[in-house]
Structures are given as C-alpha cells and as structure tokens.
Amino acid sequence: MGNKSSLMLQEQDIRDIQSETGFLPSQIERLYSRFTSLDKGDNGTLSREDFLRIPELAINPLGDRIVHAFFKESEDDHVNFRQFVRVLAHFRPIKRTQDNKLNAREEKLRFAFKMYDLDDDERISREELLAVLHMMVGENISDDQLNSIAERTILEADKDGDQMISFEEFCCALERTDVEQKMSIKFLK
Amino acid sequence: MSATAHHLLEIRRYYINFLLKLFAFGQKKVERKRVGKDQDDSETSFSEFDQPSLSFEQPRALGIDEDNKGFHMDHVLEYVTAGMASIMEDNVTKYFEPEELPMWNLLSRTNDRAYEFVSARLTVCWMVGFVVRYALLFPIRLIILTLGIPLFWLCMIIVGVFPNGQFKRWLNRKLVIFCFDFIAGSLSLVATFHNTENAPKRGIAVANHTSPIDSVVLATHNYYDMVGQKHSGLMGIFMRALSHASTHIWFERSDEKDRSSVVERLKERVNSPDLPPILIFPEGVCVNNTSVMQFKKGTFEIASVIHPIAIRFDARFGDAFWWQDKFHHYILHMMTSWAIVCNVWYLPPMTRYPEESAIAFANRVKAKIARQGGMIDLSWDGFLKAQPPKKEWLRQQQQEFARHLQVDNTEEEDQWSTKDKDE
Numbered sequence: 013m014g015n016k017s018s019l020m021l022q023e024q025d026i027r028d029i030q031s032e033t034g035f036l037p038s039q040i041e042r043l044y045s046r047f048t049s050l051d052k053g054d055n056g057t058l059s060r061e062d063f064l065r066i067p068e069l070a071i072n073p074l075g076d077r078i079v080h081a082f083f084k085e086s087e088d089d090h091v092n093f094r095q096f097v098r099v100l101a102h103f104r105p106i107k108r109t110q111d112n113k114l115n116a117r118e119e120k121l122r123f124a125f126k127m128y129d130l131d132d133d134e135r136i137s138r139e140e141l142l143a144v145l146h147m148m149v150g151e152n153i154s155d156d157q158l159n160s161i162a163e164r165t166i167l168e169a170d171k172d173g174d175q176m177i178s179f180e181e182f183c184c185a186l187e188r189t190d191v192e193q194k195m196s197i198k199f200l201k
Numbered sequence: 202m203s204a205t206a207h208h209l210l211e212i213r214r215y216y217i218n219f220l221l222k223l224f225a226f227g228q229k230k231v232e233r234k235r236v237g238k239d240q241d242d243s244e245t246s247f248s249e250f251d252q253p254s255l256s257f258e259q260p261r262a263l264g265i266d267e268d269n270k271g272f273h274m275d276h277v278l279e280y281v282t283a284g285m286a287s288i289m290e291d292n293v294t295k296y297f298e299p300e301e302l303p304m305w306n307l308l309s310r311t312n313d314r315a316y317e318f319v320s321a322r323l324t325v326c327w328m329v330g331f332v333v334r335y336a337l338l339f340p341i342r343l344i345i346l347t348l349g350i351p352l353f354w355l356c357m358i359i360v361g362v363f364p365n366g367q368f369k370r371w372l373n374r375k376l377v378i379f380c381f382d383f384i385a386g387s388l389s390l391v392a393t394f395h396n397t398e399n400a401p402k403r404g405i406a407v408a409n410h411t412s413p414i415d416s417v418v419l420a421t422h423n424y425y426d427m428v429g430q431k432h433s434g435l436m437g438i439f440m441r442a443l444s445h446a447s448t449h450i451w452f453e454r455s456d457e458k459d460r461s462s463v464v465e466r467l468k469e470r471v472n473s474p475d476l477p478p479i480l481i482f483p484e485g486v487c488v489n490n491t492s493v494m495q496f497k498k499g500t501f502e503i504a505s506v507i508h509p510i511a512i513r514f515d516a517r518f519g520d521a522f523w524w525q526d527k528f529h530h531y532i533l534h535m536m537t538s539w540a541i542v543c544n545v546w547y548l549p550p551m552t553r554y555p556e557e558s559a560i561a562f563a564n565r566v567k568a569k570i571a572r573q574g575g576m577i578d579l580s581w582d583g584f585l586k587a588q589p590p591k592k593e594w595l596r597q598q599q600q601e602f603a604r605h606l607q608v609d610n611t612e613e614e615d616q617w618s619t620k621d622k623d624e
C-alpha cells in the first residue's frame with residue numbers, strides 16, 4: 013500500500029472497468045492496490061509465481077487450476093490489471109437491481125465449467141474429470157476408486173450419451189446448487 | 202538530565218495532539234469527496250458470513266453436504282471461491298505490508314488515492330507538512346543522530362574499560378539508557394510505558410517484533426542484553442558498540458552451528474542471576490504490528506519463566522514497520538515522518554505449567570501479548586514472508602476432502618454392487 017508510487021490508474025480506466033464489471037470505483041482502487049502489492053517485479057503484470065506466493069492459495073488443492081483461469085485470456089503468460097479484475101468480477105455477488113454481465117448465475121457456472129474443461133472443447137471428458145479429482149484428493153484415494161467415481165459422475169450427468177459432459181448437462185447437474193452462495197465473495201472498498 | 206527529557210516529552214505530546222486534529226480535518230474533506238463517487242450498494246441475497254475459506258489450523262473439507270453423498274461436480278466450487286477470496290485478500294501477506302490507516306495522515310507515502318487533490322486547503326496542509334518534515338524536522342533529527350552515534354561509542358568504550366562486576370553493570374545500564382534516549386530523539390519517539398512495576402530486572406523478556414527500533418524503544422526505559430541476527434552497515438555499528446560493554450548474542454541465521462550455539466549461550470544465562478535481562482523476539486521476523494505471528498519455540502524450551510512485553514505503534518504518526526529493502530531508506534522514511542508513537546506494556550511474568558509443552562507455552566505467551574496490544578493472534582509462521590508454505594499443508598487439505606469422499610464412497614459402492622447383483 014504505502015510502498016508503491018502514485019496511483020497509475022486513470023479515471024477513464026476506472027469508469028471502463030466499472031461498466032464492464034460492475035465494481036464500484038473504491039473497490040477497483042482497492043483491487044489495484046492489491047494488484048500492485050502482488051506484483052513483486054513491479055512491471056505492471058502478474059506471473060504465476062506472484063499468485064502462488066499467497067500462502068492460502070498455495071495450500072489450496074485447486075490452486076494451480078485457479079491461477080490458470082487468469083492466464084487463459086493472456087497470450088504471454090502475464091496478467092494485466094484488466095484481466096485480473098475481469099476474472100475476479102465473476103465472483104461478485106448477484107445484485108437484484110443491476111445488470112450482471114460477468115457474475116450472473118450462468119456466468120458463474122461457465123467459470124466453474126472451465127475449471128474442469130482444460131482443453132476448452134466445451135466438453136468435460138473422463139480424463140479431465142479425473143484430473144480434477146486427482147488434484148482434490150492427492151494420494152488418498154486409489155486410482156481405481158477415482159475411476160469409478162468419475163464414471164459414475166459422467167453416467168449421472170450425461171444426457172446425450174457421448175460419454176462427456178457438455179455445458180448444458182453441467183448446468184442441469186448443478187440445478188439445485190446454490191451457485192450464488194458458493195461462488196460469491198464480499199469485495200472490500 | 203531527566204528533567205529536560207520530561208520537558209521535551211511534554212512538547213512532543215502537544216505536537217501529537219495538534220497532529221491528530223489536523224488528521225481529523227483532512228478526513229472530513231476526504232469523506233465529503235468520497236460520498237459523491239460511490240453509489241449505494243444495492244441489495245443482494247448473498248450472506249457474506251458464509252464465504253468459503255480454507256482453514257490452516259483445522260483443515261476442513263469445503264462444500265461437503267452430509268445429506269448428499271458421494272462426489273458431485275459442485276464440490277469444487279467452494280475451493281475455487283476460497284482461492285479467489287485469498288487472491289483478493291489473504292490472511293498472511295497483508296501482515297507483511299504496512300498497516301492500512303483508517304484516515305490519511307498527510308504523508309504522500311500513504312497516499313494511494315490522490316488525496317492531495319481533494320481540496321485546496323488540504324493540499325496546502327500537505328505541502329506545509331512536507332516542508333516542515335523535510336526542511337525542519339529532518340535536519341534536526343539528523344544532527345541528533347550524528348551526535349548520538351559517536352556519543353554512544355564513547356560511552357560503550359568507557360564502560361568496556363572497567364573490570365566485570367557490579368559497578369560496570371550499573372554504569373552500563375545508566376549510560377545505555379541515556380544514549381538510547383538521546384538517539385530516540387532523532388526519531389521523535391514518544392513512548393508510553395505501562396505497568397512499569399513488571400519491568401524485568403533479570404531473566405528472559407520476549408516481545409512482538411515490528412522493526413529494528415523495537416530494541417531502541419525498550420532500551421530507553423530499561424536495560425537489556427540483546428539477541429539478534431548479525432547485520433552490516435549502520436545497525437552493525439550499533440551492535441559492535443554494544444558488545445564492548447556487555448555480553449550480547451549476535452548470530453548468523455543461515456548458519457546451523459551458530460544457531461545452536463545461541464541456544465547454549467541462552468541456557469548459560471538463564472542460570473546466572475546477576476546478569477541483566479535478555480531481550481528476544483520469538484517471531485523471528487518483522488511483522489506489521491497489527492498481528493502477532495507464530496512464536497518460535499526455542500526460547501520457551503530453555504526458560505520456564507518469561508517476561509512478556511507488548512509493543513504497539515500508532516501508525517498514524519509514522520509507520521515503524523520495516524518493509525524497505527535498504528536500512529538507510531527505512532531510517533530516512535522514519536526521520537521524515539511526523540513522529541514515532543508507541544505504547545509499551547510490561548506484562549507480569551508467566552511460568553510454564555508442569556506438563557505444558559514449549560509450543561503450548563509459547564502460544565499462551567503470544568496470546569497474552571496480542572490481547573494486550575490489541576493485535577490479532579495468528580498461527581501463521583512469519584517465515585512465510587520469504588518461503589512458500591510446506592507441501593504438507595496442501596496434503597492435509599487433500600486428505601480432509603478425500604476423507605469425506607471415502608466414507609460416502611464405500612457406502613455408495615455397496616449400493617452399486619447390490620444393484621448389479623439384482624440385475
């Protein structure tokens with residue numbers, strides 16, 4: 013906070029980000045402050061190491077996958093502030109009275125879908141499901157058991173019989189889930 | 202000598218009160234401008250108290266619903282959210298950054314949000330403040346410091362001349378306290394000491410650590426031998442000077458042998474009742490003074506009686522937390538602040554219970570210090586400042602999640618196998 017020089021975010025940038033994401037100006041300023049303090053190299057972008065330096069993220073089983081979500085958009089393995097805020101915007105609570113562009117229920121679900129769908133082919137394959145399961149449980153469950161869990165999960169969700177889970181099937185499977193509660197964060201001002 | 206010091210202290214207090222009024226004025230101006238910018242936060246049905254987060258002390262699987270057995274694809278949601286929440290703000294790295302102030306204190310270093318353009322009057326205040334701090338206060342403080350260092354050296358050499366014994370210790374005590382008080386003037390240090398009846402005369406004292414000047418603050422009131430990491434440069438000068446007069450323990454943290462010799466030397470000291478108290482900072486690193494991080498257990502294994510001391514700085518006047526890369530940048534920062542204001546509480550000595558482990562004892566002392574100073578008591582290890590967390594902690598999270606799946610899983614498997622049989 014006190015260790016970086018003056019605010020390099022222009023008024024216009026803040027307004028653009030506000031209209032794109034719905035964040036309040038004070039929230040955007042605060043996120044910018046956070047962005048610069050994570051940016052240890054002081055070059056205006058974040059690398060994977062910058063993210064994984066956060067201890068609570070480093071011990072999260074899905075840590076790598078979460079970080080990857082930021083880098084999907086960027087071409088050169090660096091995340092700038094706009095990309096940073098855009099990803100976080102998915103986790104804004106849903107506001108009844110506003111137009112929720114990035115944080116509507118469907119957007120949140122799409123984000124969750126992308127956590128599984130690594131190769132971006134709009135389908136979750138058995139391998140992709142297994143990969144996530146493996147991240148979540150580590151060495152504590154045998155491969156056989158994980159296999160049967162994965163198969164059962166696909167069996168339950170797969171409606172069109174292609175042995176993979178499409179986005180519609182995913183949404184259907186999560187119909188009863190309180191997505192808003194599970195995928196929202198209070199953003200500080 | 203002490204009368205002039207007292208008189209100076211009064212002046213410093215008037216100065217502090219004046220500054221507080223100035224800050225309050227500034228805050229009113231800032232808030233008036235702020236209200237225009239933010240629109241009201243419209244309603245949501247989201248309850249922020251249920252926000253998912255990973256627990257480090259007691260790992261718990263997130264998002265598991267006991268009624269809904271087996272793995273579901275929505276189990277990942279809360280882990281993702283917990284990760285995102287920690288990217289926005291986490292409970293470890295924020296304590297390695299300077300404390301966030303509730304109001305602007307007219308220093309451009311805490312000025313993240315272009316406060317100086319809020320109002321013309323505020324801008325003038327800031328400019329005047331700038332001139333006062335850099336052109337008036339800083340030169341005075343620099344003079345005091347340049348006089349203080351040779352004075353310090355001289356005193357230490359004088360004490361070193363005498364043979365070891367009671368007189369030497371008495372002289373050492375008097376001169377060191379005087380010198381530190383003198384040098385403390387170069388920072389406009391205003392320290393208030395509470396419960397001075399508990400000030401230790403011997404044994405081991407522990408305190409929370411925010412900056413190198415913690416020792417200076419404590420030494421303006423009571424004499425301690427010190428334990429610390431060897432440093433070069435300005436700090437090294439002080440350390441070498443101190444060693445002329447008494448037995449301090451300076452060591453090299455990266456050297457394993459050096460570290461264990463510290464333990465040995467501490468053990469020797471615990472058993473000598475004549476020696477002055479020794480001051481230890483069990484966190485091992487500087488933290489930003491809003492929290493107290495894990496205490497290393499070494500000290501608590503050796504001694505069964507500890508004198509806890511809590512130090513809390515008031516960051517509005519100048520943040521004493523050392524985050525700058527170079528020591529002289531840090532000193533420059535401190536000498537151009539308004540003042541360094543802090544409270545020191547001497548807590549009554551604490552004794553280890555018969556069956557209590559060193560770690561439990563350390564945590565008990567830490568909790569007392571944190572509560573007294575109004576700081577948050579954290580279990581995170583301060584060394585996370587420089588090192589990544591152990592892989593073990595990640596494995597624990599995985600284990601917890603697997604445990605919940607496993608139990609449900611075997612039940613499910615039975616269900617499936619009976620179904621097969623029926624078919």
